[in-house]
Amino acid sequence: xxxxxxKTPAQWQALLANKEGAEPLAYQVTQQAATERPFTGKYEQxxxxxxxxxxxxxxxxxxxxxxxxxxxxxxxFDQALPGAIVEHADHSLGMARxxxxxxxxxxxxxxxxxxGPTDTGLRYCLNSAAMGFDAAK
Numbered sequence: 687x688x689x690x691x692x693k694t695p696a697q698w699q700a701l702l703a704n705k706e707g708a709e710p711l712a713y714q715v716t717q718q719a720a721t722e723r724p725f726t727g728k729y730e731q732x733x734x735x736x737x738x739x740x741x742x743x744x745x746x747x748x749x750x751x752x753x754x755x756x757x758x759x760x761x762x763f764d765q766a767l768p769g770a771i772v773e774h775a776d777h778s779l780g781m782a783r784x785x786x787x788x789x790x791x792x793x794x795x796x797x798x799x800x801x802g803p804t805d806t807g808l809r810y811c812l813n814s815a816a817m818g819f820d821a822a823k
Contacts, residue, residue: 687772691743691791698742708741709815716742716793716816719778719785724759727814732761737823741816745790746770746823748810754802756809761817763810764802771810773798786810 693701695717702712709728714720724730729738738748738761747770748763756762769789776785776797783797796812803809 689790689792707818711815712741715813719794722813722815729761729814729817734821736819736821739818739820740788740793741818742793743791745788758811760811761814764804764806764808766810
């Protein structure tokens, strides 16, 4: 699949290595589908009001009003902003999961599971390293 924003691996690596607010694992998470260890991400227990954006391209992803504490060790949301993400089947590690990526640049964000506690029934489980935060939005 192609995305509106495209860069070479070297361009993504340079951008994410120098981006303000990017965590050290940003490139590995967003471009190589790595996962940060649970309970280590800066947004796991972060509850300010605002908007979470893709760390790679700054596209809006989630509103803070949809964030909840799932107790899983990663930031969790019950609803993405309209058109913000794309879902892909993920059969890595011997599991059947649904990967979520940024609809604007294809950056790996995490996975979505059908066990959320709200009316959506969804739990978007994200890596903090894949996100930025804007308190003004």
